[in-house]
Amino acid sequence: xxxxxxxxxxxxxxxxxxxxxxxxxxxxxxxxxxxxxxxxxxxxxxxxxxxxxxxxxxxxxxxxxxxxxxxxxxxxxxxxxxxxxxxxxxxxxxxxxxxxxxxxxxxxxxxxxxxxxxxxxxxxxxxxxxxxxxxxxxxxxxxxxxxxxxxxxxxxxxxxxxxxxxxxxxxxxxxxxxxxxxxxxxxxxxxxxxxxxxxxxxxxxxxxxxxxxxxxxxxxxxxxxxxxxxxxxxxx
Amino acid sequence: xxxxxxxxxxxxxxxxxxxxxxxxxxxxxxxxxxxxxxxxxxxxxxxxxxxxxxxxxxxxxxxxxxxxxxxxxxxxxxxxxxxxxxxxxxxxxxxxxxxxxxxxxxxxxxxxxxxxxxxxxxxxxxxxxxxxxxxxxxxxxxxxxxxxxxxxxxxxxxxxxxxxxxxxxxxxxxxxxxxxxxxxxxxxxxxxxxxxxx
Numbered sequence: 001x002x003x004x005x006x007x008x009x010x011x012x013x014x015x016x017x018x019x020x021x022x023x024x025x026x027x028x029x030x031x032x033x034x035x036x037x038x039x040x041x042x043x044x045x046x047x048x049x050x051x052x053x054x055x056x057x058x059x060x061x062x063x064x065x066x067x068x069x070x071x072x073x074x075x076x077x078x079x080x081x082x083x084x085x086x087x088x089x090x091x092x093x094x095x096x097x098x099x100x101x102x103x104x105x106x107x108x109x110x111x112x113x114x115x116x117x118x119x120x121x122x123x124x125x126x127x128x129x130x131x132x133x134x135x136x137x138x139x140x141x142x143x144x145x146x147x148x149x150x151x152x153x154x155x156x157x158x159x160x161x162x163x164x165x166x167x168x169x170x171x172x173x174x175x176x177x178x179x180x181x182x183x184x185x186x187x188x189x190x191x192x193x194x195x196x197x198x199x200x201x202x203x204x205x206x207x208x209x210x211x212x213x214x215x216x217x218x219x220x221x222x223x224x225x226x227x228x229x230x231x232x233x234x235x236x
Numbered sequence: 237x238x239x240x241x242x243x244x245x246x247x248x249x250x251x252x253x254x255x256x257x258x259x260x261x262x263x264x265x266x267x268x269x270x271x272x273x274x275x276x277x278x279x280x281x282x283x284x285x286x287x288x289x290x291x292x293x294x295x296x297x298x299x300x301x302x303x304x305x306x307x308x309x310x311x312x313x314x315x316x317x318x319x320x321x322x323x324x325x326x327x328x329x330x331x332x333x334x335x336x337x338x339x340x341x342x343x344x345x346x347x348x349x350x351x352x353x354x355x356x357x358x359x360x361x362x363x364x365x366x367x368x369x370x371x372x373x374x375x376x377x378x379x380x381x382x383x384x385x386x387x388x389x390x391x392x393x394x395x396x397x398x399x400x401x402x403x404x405x406x407x408x409x410x411x412x413x414x415x416x417x418x419x420x421x422x423x424x425x426x427x428x429x430x431x432x433x434x
Contacts, residue, residue, distance in 0.1 A: 019425040024400035028341040048320055054432050056326030057378040058397050075307045141356035
């Protein structure tokens with residue numbers, strides 16, 4: 001791995017170098033040198049552009065692969081989230097988003113799921129639901145909350161998670177930090193027992209969110225990976 | 237993927253052409269700071285670019301990071317796109333490739349290891365005329381010119397492009413002296429250029 005400087009002197013090599021850069025065979029130091037040259041030498045930059053058009057046609061053969069759903073929200077928040085100092089919890093956008101409520105359709109669908117799956121106890125505590133949505137508005141998970149029994153069922157809708165990672169569910173009471181409700185699953189519903197200490201804060205003012213975590217869940221007790229979906233809690 | 241509504245106008249009914257035009261217009265709108273166009277651009281092109289990154293990087297999480305960086309760069313640099321000189325998808329693919337290659341170089345353990353077979357008997361298995369490639373004149377021309385190269389030149393050039401592999405890596409995996417790999421590729425590129433610019 002000894003980086004050898006690209007031979008800049010010989011004019012015959014200039015074309016090699018432009019082609020080699022585009023082809024991708026140069027090492028890191030050579031690539032930096034070429035990029036410096038592209039910025040300074042317009043004729044050389046043109047040669048690089050010509051080679052990009054020549055060889056770029058090879059990319060036609062590369063099979064497209066759908067990117068995971070959370071990449072776009074990451075792109076968008078990296079570019080457009082203005083207040084990032086305190087992370088997403090302190091972001092104005094996040095709270096404004098929460099105030100706007102979750103998608104009515106998702107909540108209606110969820111209500112139907114809840115009615116079908118619950119046994120309609122005679123005098124239940126008011127059932128609650130949460131549509132946990134991706135940044136693009138699609139619902140990643142639906143959650144039904146049964147406070148009487150202290151349980152929550154989390155149903156995956158359109159969630160994808162990178163290999164070797166798991167989705168973790170968080171409860172976020174207003175002006176509080178996230179509390180873990182445990183790891184959920186992208187392929188089947190998971191029933192969660194809400195810790196007794198948290199039951200009093202599962203209210204219509206609280207939010208729930210899903211973060212991407214290592215297997216077994218966050219090692220720190222706080223989200224360590226990107227938050228890919230969030231939602232407010234609603235009454236049915 | 238083409239909208240029936242868009243092919244009806246004075247466009248010739250060449251779907252590849254109208255896709256390219258649509259992408260070019262979208263990219264120009266992104267350069268003007270249009271966020272809806274940016275989202276459209278992402279929807280139209282992210283699967284392609286993710287495919288490009290996945291060929292170069294062995295770890296999926298790296299490919300996801302590079303994809304994100306690529307679109308961040310695209311948002312900031314769309315104004316530099318020159319529609320006269322570059323096809324929009326090639327411009328995007330090259331940004332993604334460059335970032336993916338840089339990421340791969342930064343991690344010495346991330347080099348591809350699969351052996352490369354350069355024996356002539358392998359035949360032309362590596363060259364598969366694809367329907368999509370045929371939709372583009374430049375793709376067809378490149379295929380034709382690649383056909384004119386020696387098998388080992390073609391294999392090395394294709395592998396280098398798809399995987400972003402260094403000369404050293406290609407030499408190692410093909411069991412060929414570094415000097416031979418360099419000269420085969422350089423001669424191949426020279427011949428390719430002459431053919432493409434005929």
